[in-house]
Amino acid sequence: MSQELIDAITDMREDDVLRITNELLDGGASPLDILNACKAAMEVIGQRFETGEAFIPELILAGEMMTAVSDILKPRMAEAAASDKLGKIVLGTVEGDIHDIAKDIVVFMLDLNGFEVTDLGVDVPAAKFVEAVQETGATIVGLSGFLTLAYDPMKETVAALRENGLNVKIMIGGGQIDEQIRDYTGADAYGRDAMAAVALAKEWVKES
Amino acid sequence: MFVRPDNWKELSPMERRKVRLDNWQNAPVEFMSPEAEANYKERIGRLRKIYDMEPHDRPIADGFMGANEYVVRRKGMNGKDMVYNHEKLREPLLEFHNEFQPDTAVSPLPYPGKVMDLLNYQTYIWGGQKLPDELTIQAVEGEYMMADEYRVFAADPTDFWLKKYIPRVMPALGPLAMLTEFPRVSENVDLIDMILPFGLPPFQAMLQTLMEAGNELMKMLGAVGQTGAMIAASGFPSMGFNIVKTPFDYLGDTLRGTKGILTDMYRRPNDLLAACEAYVPVLINAVVNASDRNGAPAALYVLHKGADSFMSQAQFEKFYWPTWKQVMLALYEEGITSYLFIEGSYNKRLQNLAEMPEKSLVCHFDQTEMGPVKEILSDKQIIAGNVPASLMATGTTDEVRAYCGNLMDLFGDAPGYIMAHGCYFENTTDDKMRAFIESVKR
Numbered sequence: 001m002s003q004e005l006i007d008a009i010t011d012m013r014e015d016d017v018l019r020i021t022n023e024l025l026d027g028g029a030s031p032l033d034i035l036n037a038c039k040a041a042m043e044v045i046g047q048r049f050e051t052g053e054a055f056i057p058e059l060i061l062a063g064e065m066m067t068a069v070s071d072i073l074k075p076r077m078a079e080a081a082a083s084d085k086l087g088k089i090v091l092g093t094v095e096g097d098i099h100d101i102a103k104d105i106v107v108f109m110l111d112l113n114g115f116e117v118t119d120l121g122v123d124v125p126a127a128k129f130v131e132a133v134q135e136t137g138a139t140i141v142g143l144s145g146f147l148t149l150a151y152d153p154m155k156e157t158v159a160a161l162r163e164n165g166l167n168v169k170i171m172i173g174g175g176q177i178d179e180q181i182r183d184y185t186g187a188d189a190y191g192r193d194a195m196a197a198v199a200l201a202k203e204w205v206k207e208s
Numbered sequence: 209m210f211v212r213p214d215n216w217k218e219l220s221p222m223e224r225r226k227v228r229l230d231n232w233q234n235a236p237v238e239f240m241s242p243e244a245e246a247n248y249k250e251r252i253g254r255l256r257k258i259y260d261m262e263p264h265d266r267p268i269a270d271g272f273m274g275a276n277e278y279v280v281r282r283k284g285m286n287g288k289d290m291v292y293n294h295e296k297l298r299e300p301l302l303e304f305h306n307e308f309q310p311d312t313a314v315s316p317l318p319y320p321g322k323v324m325d326l327l328n329y330q331t332y333i334w335g336g337q338k339l340p341d342e343l344t345i346q347a348v349e350g351e352y353m354m355a356d357e358y359r360v361f362a363a364d365p366t367d368f369w370l371k372k373y374i375p376r377v378m379p380a381l382g383p384l385a386m387l388t389e390f391p392r393v394s395e396n397v398d399l400i401d402m403i404l405p406f407g408l409p410p411f412q413a414m415l416q417t418l419m420e421a422g423n424e425l426m427k428m429l430g431a432v433g434q435t436g437a438m439i440a441a442s443g444f445p446s447m448g449f450n451i452v453k454t455p456f457d458y459l460g461d462t463l464r465g466t467k468g469i470l471t472d473m474y475r476r477p478n479d480l481l482a483a484c485e486a487y488v489p490v491l492i493n494a495v496v497n498a499s500d501r502n503g504a505p506a507a508l509y510v511l512h513k514g515a516d517s518f519m520s521q522a523q524f525e526k527f528y529w530p531t532w533k534q535v536m537l538a539l540y541e542e543g544i545t546s547y548l549f550i551e552g553s554y555n556k557r558l559q560n561l562a563e564m565p566e567k568s569l570v571c572h573f574d575q576t577e578m579g580p581v582k583e584i585l586s587d588k589q590i591i592a593g594n595v596p597a598s599l600m601a602t603g604t605t606d607e608v609r610a611y612c613g614n615l616m617d618l619f620g621d622a623p624g625y626i627m628a629h630g631c632y633f634e635n636t637t638d639d640k641m642r643a644f645i646e647s648v649k650r
């Protein structure tokens with residue numbers, strides 16, 4: 001695994017990351033090796049986020065570097081070996097709300113911690129959450145929302161999931177969401193940040 | 209209007225502040241009754257004491273940041289009404305003030321719907337336009353300045369706003385891009401360049417649109433102004449503000465977008481810093497001029513991307529704080545108080561705020577922990593906040609009472625404290641509003 005690549009990613013040296021990736025490939029390195037280096041680097045960044053050393057700029061940039069690297073790798077690999085996932089999660093920002101920065105970070109951290117996350121994007125109606133759970137067989141749903149206007153759509157989404165008899169654990173979070181709103185919406189848990197989302201998800205897959 | 213006294217140059221920042229606050233406090237009002245006059249004077253006197261951090265009987269409860277929509281929504285008004293039907297809001301507003309006798313005036317922000325329609329305004333969508341009538345107004349984020357334009361902005365921020373930004377966000381004003389660069393207006397013959405666009409059909413069509421927009425704006429201001437005067441006449445003072453952002457947030461929120469600005473911190477840090485620097489004098493000038501024109505003694509900052517979760521403390525101190533602090537210090541010199549509406553949380557930034565001179569700030573918190581705020585800031589600066597919107601929207605009256613009670617325990621004896629909401633909410637109940645307003649009167 002290339003330490004040089006790992007360092008370039010964790011130091012946020014975007015240009016170097018692409019250069020090194022290309023050099024490694026030209027030198028005969030396997031795409032899988034490069035992916036593993038990326039994964040190791042993401043873990044470092046994830047840890048830094050948890051300990052309050054990395055913030056949104058680093059996570060956004062890391063995300064963009066990963067997209068750029070996988071764009072280079074894609075034509076060269078048949079199919080990335082699917083590693084074992086801890087569990088399946090459906091996540092999105094609820095209807096009427098388009099705040100996605102925080103949601104993206106939650107997705108990033110869950111993904112990094114071994115979950116298979118289906119990201120439904122923003123302004124997601126309740127029915128779409130239901131559909132996605134039915135399609136993926138996810139056991140956990142995450143609802144993000146930043147507005148007071150998100151309280152009711154959250155409540156409706158929780159109700160829709162329950163009415164359809166879906167056996168999922170539901171967590172909520174984002175700006176003006178707190179324990180008060182967990183109570184109001186009937187969700188199973190409220191998470192203050194992306195680390196809380198990971199902790200909740202890990203706890204829930206252990207229980208099931 | 210604020211007219212500087214002749215001895216302005218000799219006055220200290222605190223003396224200038226006093227002159228501006230006196231001017232605001234003594235602005236003429238035609239009262240409805242002697243009782244209204246007495247109430248008004250008592251209320252504005254208390255608010256003034258809070259601003260001066262001098263002994264007073266009790267804190268005030270100020271709903272302007274949280275309840276500004278509820279005060280009309282409770283009578284069935286919707287978002288579209290707040291954007292288009294300003295006359296219609298008058299009755300409910302007067303009713304609210306009469307019924308609740310709040311410490312300060314509370315009303316929705318005046319959005320000029322018809323003007324926004326005429327200008328084809330792109331950075332917002334609103335009720336009655338693209339949003340359902342129920343909703344008021346929402347920002348649409350975009351990249352209104354490209355990454356390679358930082359230097360163009362830094363070279364002449366005003367020119368950038370006028371000729372690049374405005375045409376992009378208000379296509380009806382696109383022809384502004386035809387204007388000459390004003391440094392060229394120096395000799396007689398340059399008049400040709402200056403006046404030329406005014407002779408061309410697209411520019412003239414724009415001027416027609418602007419005049420129509422001006423007429424619509426006057427209608428709205430007439431309606432809103434009359435309502436405001438009636439609220440004051442019934443005994444309720446309001447604080448005067450000019451809304452402003454930090455240099456970083458102008459570049460981030462308004463020009464580059466969230467993802468743009470945050471990645472620029474790595475991709476083009478020097479361009480970003482240079483643009484913030486270049487903006488400082490322009491911004492100071494703009495706020496000081498606005499304060500002189502409308503007599504508002506404070507500048508209200510809506511603070512976004514410097515919050516705890518957006519960037520590290522080191523990044524804050526490199527990219528966000530220095531140019532913002534320069535602006536606040538310059539306003540302080542001019543006697544203008546900076547009212548900080550601190551969205552999200554600022555648990556890590558309190559020491560930075562503590563660097564500011566005494567009484568230069570009102571710090572209004574959303575989700576910041578209030579214990580440390582008390583310790584670090586409350587002797588030096590005026591504090592406001594932080595009753596949660598979630599509580600107002602979905603909590604019980606007892607819970608609101610308890611939360612406000614805790615804030616009173618913490619800040620009841622602080623030199624200057626304003627009970628206020630952490631952020632606005634669309635709906636609550638009259639009982640909860642009453643609990644909030646009464647909480648300071650124990």
Ligand code: B12
Binds near residue numbers: 348633
């Ligand atoms: C950035 C921002 C925007 C950007 C959004 C950009 C984007 N692509 O996301 C733009 C400019 C588009 C925007 C628009 C609006 N906004 Co806005 N916005 C904000 C702001 C400043 C920051 C939010 C943010 O991204 N924080 C950064 C994140 C990363 O920090 P964080 O919250 O700590 O993140 C953690 C948690 O949220 C948690 N989390 C998040 N989701 C989930 C999900 C689960 C399951 C779990 C467990 C955890 C979890 O994990 C995150 C990572 O650790 C907030 C104010 C604030 N500081 O909160 C207002 C704020 C949320 N916005 C607000 C408003 C009103 C709006 C608009 C209506 C405003 C307007 N007049 O334009 C529109 C709404 C558009 C819409 N339909 O959604 C209000 C909401 C008030 C209210 N009563 O609803 C706020 C609170 C500002 C305010 N004080 O008035 N906004």
